[in-house]
Amino acid sequence: MxxxxxxxxxxxxxxxxxxxxxxxxxxxxxxxxxxxxxxxxxxxxxxxxxxxxxxxxxxxxxxxxxxxxxxxxxxxxxxxxxxxxxxxxxxxxxxxxxxxxxxxxxxxxxxxxxxxxxLPVPLRQMEQGVTAKLVEDIRWLRCDIKSLNLLGNLLAKEEAASDGHFEAILHRGDTVTEGSSSNAFMVKDGVIYTHPVTNLILNGITRRVIEDLCRRNAISFQEETFLVPDLFEADEVFIASTTSEVMPVIKINQQVIGNGKPGSVTKKLQALFSERKREQSPVK
The missing domain is CATH 3.30.470.10 (Aminotransferase class 4, branched-chain amino acid transferase, N-terminal domain)
Structure with a gap:
């Protein structure tokens, strides 16, 4: 039916x-x-x-x-x-x-x-990692509202997809904001960094789950802006969304991130996220 x-x-x-x-x-x-x-x-x-x-x-x-x-x-x-x-x-x-x-x-x-x-969980991509393309963030200044006005997101996603990438990672000037349909994270020396909750990003629900998991499992989680050069120097990069969960990014603009494989912090978060799914009581 x-x-x-x-x-x-x-x-x-x-x-x-x-x-x-x-x-x-x-x-x-x-x-x-x-x-x-x-x-x-x-x-x-x-x-x-x-x-x-x-x-x-x-x-x-x-x-x-x-x-x-x-x-x-x-x-x-x-x-x-x-x-x-x-x-x-x-x-x-x-x-x-x-x-x-x-x-x-x-x-x-x-x-x-x-x-x-x-819509099944994209297990193969989560295991192997995906690629992304950097795209200038041209969206309006109220990205904190989950509105139907998604043209800027669509143009960025299409630019990335047309070059064979899974996601577009957006930046305003040198500052990385988020993905076209996800939040963006980088890992350096065991610390997770992601853009603070402002009008420039959507405070994703999966982002909130990740933050909570980090707090509960002694993983350093910093809401702090970072720049495009920082992204390329990161040990790990991942994106997160309702449909992609915790998705490793192993290459950006053809440049390999870390060793080109999903990193240990990302894989730990994937495991913790899977546990959270099993633990949550259904809404009835």
């Missing part, structure tokens, strides 16, 4: 319709989340939902469901599609109104849609 959630109903995908004047379609005026499902259970659901409502508040966007109600709808959707290992994509827009740049009246109700997708 292939069902989707559209404005309060779980319906067959072929029956789903979105109005052409939905502000998400016309302006990208909305927010989204991607939540992992492992063995039929959601992972870090609460953290994702909390961030969704935080993004909504920053955009002055009203979500027409409580966090508890919306979580219940997503769980129903996951069960309906019998998702074992995959994702649920959730999107909220400011709703349908005649095209105008300023916000519509407050009686316009936001649109909420969600769908699921089977």
């Amino acid at each position: 292939n069902t989707v959630f559209v404005n309060g109903e779980v319906i067959d995908r072929v029956d789903a319709k979105i109005d052409i004047e939905d502000r998400g379609y016309q302006f990208g005026d909305g927010i989204y989340e991607v939540i992992r499902v492992y063995g039929g259970n959601t992972f870090t659901m609460k953290e994702h939902m909390e961030r969704l409502y935080q993004s909504a508040e920053k955009m002055k966007l009203s979500i027409p469901y409580s966090e508890e109600e919306l979580t219940g709808h997503l769980l129903e959707l996951i069960d309906s599609n019998q998702v074992k290992d995959g994702i649920v994509y959730l999107q909220v827009t400011r709703g349908v109104s005649s095209r105008q740049h300023h916000f519509p009246s407050k009686d316009v109700k936001g649109s909420v849609v969600a769908y699921t997708k089977d």
